């Protein structure tokens with residue numbers, strides 16, 4: 154009898170899944186109906202099961218586990234008590250877990266398989282902060298598209314990306330995962346990444362569901378220490394933190410992830426205001442919210458939940474739809490519903506959201522659609538992936554300084570010394586969050602340069618950055634004593650025309666839980682740089698890092714500095730092409746570089762104080778430091794080219810009243826000798842408002858490529874959306890008054906004009 158019921162139920166599910174495949178993927182109503190019928194036959198435990206996500210557990214293609222946690226997870230899978238798994242990778246493994254869910258559980262509901270595809274899967278693109286430095290939305294979208302194609306070929310159908318936390322704090326290691334400090338740029342990039350991952354059709358076999366994370370405020374952790382307390386006011390929340398999330402929601406992102414931090418006293422995971430009021434009510438987000446890893450149970454340590462059961466109640470009532478690895482929902486939620494502490498309609502709503510994404514992915518049509526071994530073999534690490542990664546890597550490089558045009562290097566037999574612990578490194582350029590990529594798979598700078606002129610190239614490491622092989626989950630051991638390789642490097646430098654020094658952070662020095670209180674070059678690298686400088690001043694410093702660093706000495710003394718971040722698999726090739734001028738750099742910083750850690754948080758869109766400038770020479774009573782300038786070392790938007798650009802004729806046409814726009818135009822000329830790309834940036838300042846406004850806010854940018862002596866007129870249009878702001882009750886308002894408009898190739902080199910908005 155039991156068998157008959159199960160078979161019957163299975164048929165209902167299959168029937169509801171298989172009929173009319175194409176129509177139902179595009180038909181919301183039909184999906185709703187299918188979900189309705191499915192919900193009717195699900196037990197409470199099965200519903201809760203959909204809200205449960207487990208980490209990969211045993212070698213799924215091997216023997217079944219017979220004890221401990223793995224056995225429990227396996228049993229739960231068979232019972233239909235697992236809705237999703239993360240970190241199960243590779244077609245073989247994904248097929249194996251999917252098979253248990255689909256073929257052994259009562260209702261056969263497929264799993265959604267999540268993974269941190271943060272900047273590529275097997276083939277890595279630059280870390281997201283580096284990609285943001287390209288300001289090239291098309292390229293960024295393409296990069297996410299490639300990541301989706303590769304990951305989906307390995308069985309993955311859901312990425313925990315994009316990470317769109319705005320941050321003004323380079324101490325926070327996770328800045329490498331985001332798009333930097335600006336909400337406007339951050340929103341555009343959020344949209345591009347969502348579109349890239351999800352494509353036009355989530356049902357396609359090479360697109361995957363995206364996840365906007367971490368909602369919300371995670372990038373504002375106090376003192377840049379990961380997981381730390383966040384306390385921000387309404388204005389910062391609405392004008393700075395929310396915009397990229399709103400943009401992701403409007404772009405149709407399938408899922409959100411909440412965050413580890415508390416926000417103004419309430420952990421994000423148990424935060425009804427964030428998840429229900431803002432996200433689901435105000436923004437009408439109809440996907441689902443997954444908790445961060447263990448963030449439900451962590452509410453206990455926060456001092457917000459009494460115990461696991463209480464944490465479960467708080468999270469479910471606050472609108473966290475899926476529990477990642479807290480084992481809370483699976484153990485406690487059904488009982489809480491039975492006790493009346495969590496409404497069953499909340500459970501139904503969560504399950505509906507989760508099933509909807511599964512339907513949209515086409516998992517009910519074919520649970521094994523991402524499990525094609527032939528495709529996996531073809532796509533992973535393919536030439537197409539490598540080409541895309543190289544293209545993105547070149548676009549992400551920022552030329553910070555180029556005194557005396559030391560760069561580009563001459564191809565006519567210049568003797569080059571390549572020095573530094575990261576120069577031959579084939580792992581570090583992969584950066585953090587590269588879970589599926591293998592060690593030693595990046596092209597090193599040494600390899601990249603050898604392709605140009607190996608005969609005139611000598612290499613010496615100079616020093617080791619770490620004492621032992623770094624591991625993702627372990628604290629790095631930095632070398633602070635062993636200088637035994639200095640001598641060789643000095644000799645090599647003495648005999649060279651130009652020295653290229655590749656210094657910075659190991660790939661695992663940024664990322665989750667990698668906060669740093671000191672942002673100088675770690676270990677002995679500064680000492681090495683100064684020692685080399687003593688014997689050869691023609692130094693090009695190539696930085697590999699996951700965050701802004703404090704490099705005052707280098708800025709003062711080293712003629713050329715190239716910000717090359719952690720650029721992924723094709724790193725060395727991209728760097729070599731830029732150094733030799735086969736690619737003219739066009740990147741612009743998405744985050745300010747501080748002069749000193751003491752300036753942090755430092756960001757271009759700060760507000761004026763009542764005493765913003767020195768008015769009386771020699772008198773101290775104005776807003777400043779007595780030991781460091783207020784300005785950053787390199788401002789947001791900064792980045793040079795091998796050519797030069799001149800901005801002229803900034804014109805404004807105000808037709809706001811008649812057609813709701815302010816038109817701004819500017820003339821840009823390439824005044825140098827090389828073809829080059831410029832990111833033209835438009836900023837506004839609302840000079841006087843009912844709530845104080847930043848001194849500058851980015852409101853538009855365009856990328857333009859010009860031949861030498863070519864001039865182009867560029868047009869921008871500002872609408873209500875760009876001119877308004879959120880007030881302290883979270884309402885969007887637009888006020889009449891005087892505005893400044895600034896245009897330029899950085900947030901501080903600009904020409905300006907004014908207009909008066911008579912709303």
Ligand code: BGC
Pocket residue numbers: 239269313366445446665
């Ligand atoms: C991170 C998330 C990530 C999750 C799963 C957490 O520690 O905060 O961003 O998606 O782990 O790997």
